Amino acid sequence: MDTIFALATAPGKAGVSVIRISGPAAEAAGRALCGELPKPRIASLRKLRNHDGALIDEALVLFFEAGRSFTGEAVVEFQVHGSQAVIAAVLHCLSSIEGLRHADAGEFTRRALENGVLDLTQVEALSDLIEAETEAQRKQATDVLSGALGALVGNWRRDVIRAASLLEATIDFSDEDVPVDVSDEVRDLISGVRDQIDRQLSGLDAAERVRSGFEVAIVGSPNVGKSTLLNYLAGRDAAITSEVAGTTRDVIEVRMDISGYAVTLIDTAGLRETEDVVELIGVDRAKARADLADVRVHLIDADETPYLDVRSTDIVLVGKCDEGGYVGGISGKTGLGTAEFLDRLTGILHGLTAGAGVASRVRHRIVLENGISNLNQALQLLAGGPEVYDIVSEEIRTAARGMSALLGYVDVEHLLDEIFSSFCVGK
Numbered sequence: 001m002d003t004i005f006a007l008a009t010a011p012g013k014a015g016v017s018v019i020r021i022s023g024p025a026a027e028a029a030g031r032a033l034c035g036e037l038p039k040p041r042i043a044s045l046r047k048l049r050n051h052d053g054a055l056i057d058e059a060l061v062l063f064f065e066a067g068r069s070f071t072g073e074a075v076v077e078f079q080v081h082g083s084q085a086v087i088a089a090v091l092h093c094l095s096s097i098e099g100l101r102h103a104d105a106g107e108f109t110r111r112a113l114e115n116g117v118l119d120l121t122q123v124e125a126l127s128d129l130i131e132a133e134t135e136a137q138r139k140q141a142t143d144v145l146s147g148a149l150g151a152l153v154g155n156w157r158r159d160v161i162r163a164a165s166l167l168e169a170t171i172d173f174s175d176e177d178v179p180v181d182v183s184d185e186v187r188d189l190i191s192g193v194r195d196q197i198d199r200q201l202s203g204l205d206a207a208e209r210v211r212s213g214f215e216v217a218i219v220g221s222p223n224v225g226k227s228t229l230l231n232y233l234a235g236r237d238a239a240i241t242s243e244v245a246g247t248t249r250d251v252i253e254v255r256m257d258i259s260g261y262a263v264t265l266i267d268t269a270g271l272r273e274t275e276d277v278v279e280l281i282g283v284d285r286a287k288a289r290a291d292l293a294d295v296r297v298h299l300i301d302a303d304e305t306p307y308l309d310v311r312s313t314d315i316v317l318v319g320k321c322d323e324g325g326y327v328g329g330i331s332g333k334t335g336l337g338t339a340e341f342l343d344r345l346t347g348i349l350h351g352l353t354a355g356a357g358v359a360s361r362v363r364h365r366i367v368l369e370n371g372i373s374n375l376n377q378a379l380q381l382l383a384g385g386p387e388v389y390d391i392v393s394e395e396i397r398t399a400a401r402g403m404s405a406l407l408g409y410v411d412v413e414h415l416l417d418e419i420f421s422s423f424c425v426g427k
Contacts, residue, residue, distance in 0.1 A: 004103035008426035014082030030076035037063045072115030106423030120408025121149040135260035149358040157403040163189040164396040167389040194375040203357030213262030220299035222270025225319035229332030230267040259346040271307040374399035
């Protein structure tokens, strides 16, 4: 492979910036700028000089030998002062070294995949970790990055390959004096894998919501305090408030971190019967968005009932309780009742994520659902006995290939460009 280099930290002024080199010529490139490299994995202070010997900067230098680095290749990192001039000078020196080129987006991580340091689920988790906004998202990403999903899928793949091998051995030695009925062991193996996949699928919706975030819609009749509550929770004037009913005509969204969960709080148009064409559009949009929300907060007047049916994950509150007086009252003007509301909302979000597994993407769902289908088909065919072992084996092998694709071992080239395009150049 080529030797690549790039700024691994965010561009712009900073206290420290990291420039990374990876590939077969990384060690030589490091020496060209700092002379003798430090011992592997031991940081040491070095002076960086250009090709004329002029001092560029004093940097902390790290060297990782091949097989002991993030990419699996020899890697040198310069931790320089985060000056744009320093960064530009170092990158210019590296670009003039024969055999080095600037890295493409995500190329360091792609090399980690190709060198077997990471599997594809870990690559996806690394992307999720970089994008994580909340504690729940960070924890979910680090669990997968640590190899939890890869290990699980690896165990499934081992068991189904074992099952297929038993069947194929029986076929190969059908004319020999060996046992021919391996149905019970095969059935146990693929049933066990199928049940584990089913458990992951049952928790995938919850895991996906943790990853992408929950939607909480504030709904109710006009002028009941929805926009004021949104503004209070957001800590800013995200929505226009007025004593005039029907001020909110469109859906307004605010992204928030609530108790470690990513939540999009949605302010909707007041729900009521109206002949105003523009307001009616807002009401229709409010109903449609409320139907899709994970949680709905119904704000009502003290003497009314919720306009929409109340679901088990919904919260009903009396709005505009600026001075209290009602159980379950809340005020976006004074903040009264907001702490209790957030506690209730957190409890509901905990409940929605209680069964979350480690699989969390649409790609994971497709592979797992296909695997379930193949294994169920294999179990049905298995009842036919040794005469259909070849067909059963093929169903099992198809499931195994899907698991290999999930880890990035086969048939994923068409996915890689899309996945790595979302990474920054230095990652």
